[in-house]
Each structure stands twice: as structure tokens, then as C-alpha cells.
Amino acid sequence: MTRSIHEPSAHGLKGGKGFTRILNSARYSMQGLKAAFLNEAAFRQLVLMNLILIPIACWADVSRAERAILIAAPLLSLAIELLNSAIENIVDRVSMELHPLSKQAKDMGSAAQFVGLVIITVCWGVILL
Known part of the structure; x- marks a missing residue:
């Protein structure tokens, strides 16, 4: 099965490489904590x-x-x-x-x-x- 050019890959959704990935992961974690606090x-x-x-x-x-x-x-x-x-x-x-x-x-x-x-x-x- 071929992927469409417009369909995102799993790698593209990971949030970067190296230090950028660490920063993105920290930001996503903070967003998750905020969502949990606001909604749960x-x-x-x-x-x-x-x-x-x-x-x-x-x-x-x-x-x-x-x-x-x-x-x-x-x-x-x-x-x-x-x-x-x-x-x-x-x-x-x-x-x-x-x-x-x-x-x-x-x-x-x-x-x-x-x-x-x-x-x-x-x-x-x-x-x-």
C-alpha cells in the first residue's frame, strides 16, 4: 500500500530530532498536564x-x-x-x-x-x- 503525498508519516508526527524533539516532548507533556487539570x-x-x-x-x-x-x-x-x-x-x-x-x-x-x-x-x- 502506497502512502499519499499528503498523508503524514508517523516519523513526521514525532516532533523533530535531537534537542528539538526533547523540547517538543516537554511542551506536549505540559499540554497534557494542562488538559488533565482543566478537564479531569x-x-x-x-x-x-x-x-x-x-x-x-x-x-x-x-x-x-x-x-x-x-x-x-x-x-x-x-x-x-x-x-x-x-x-x-x-x-x-x-x-x-x-x-x-x-x-x-x-x-x-x-x-x-x-x-x-x-x-x-x-x-x-x-x-x-
Whole structure:
């Protein structure tokens, strides 16, 4: 199959080479964070949770390794929420039709976030209690 001269290639959509690619990737990441913050209530709630937990982790009388875990767990939950939101957006972009596989994909994304919240609870509970 031949590609049309007007059809973009995957390489053309990558955003450049070398340092330009790094700058473009950083810009795309910031756009993704902004979109998540503006459009996803769950992401905003997790940002608030991070704004509370991370300073507490910095203040807590724990080892450096424990502090790293106390900070990493909530940040991991933010990353999971970004992926969960991406899954939901892709599913909705493909079709708004109710379909068992669409529901399953969205439910699995939600389950991943639930596991992330359990990780936070376990890490904070074990270290601080």
C-alpha cells in the first residue's frame, strides 16, 4: 500500500530530532498536564492530595528512602490518573456507543487508579504507623 503525498508519516508526527524533539516532548507533556487539570476533576483532586502529602512527607521524621517512597506513591497515582484519563478519552473518541469492551477498558483504568490509591495507603500506613 502506497502512502499519499499528503498523508503524514508517523516519523513526521514525532516532533523533530535531537534537542528539538526533547523540547517538543516537554511542551506536549505540559499540554497534557494542562488538559488533565482543566478537564479531569479526579486529576485536580489528586493534585490537591499531592500538595498536602508531599510537604508532610518532607516534614516527617523518616529516613531518606522512606521519604522517597512517601513522595513517589502519590506521584505514581497522578501518573496512573493521566493514563486512566487517556484510556477514557480514546474509548470515547472511537465511539460513544455503549459496548462491553469499552466499559471493560474504562473499568480497568479505574481499577488501576484504585490500586494506586491502595499503594499510597499501604506505603503511608506502614511507614508512619
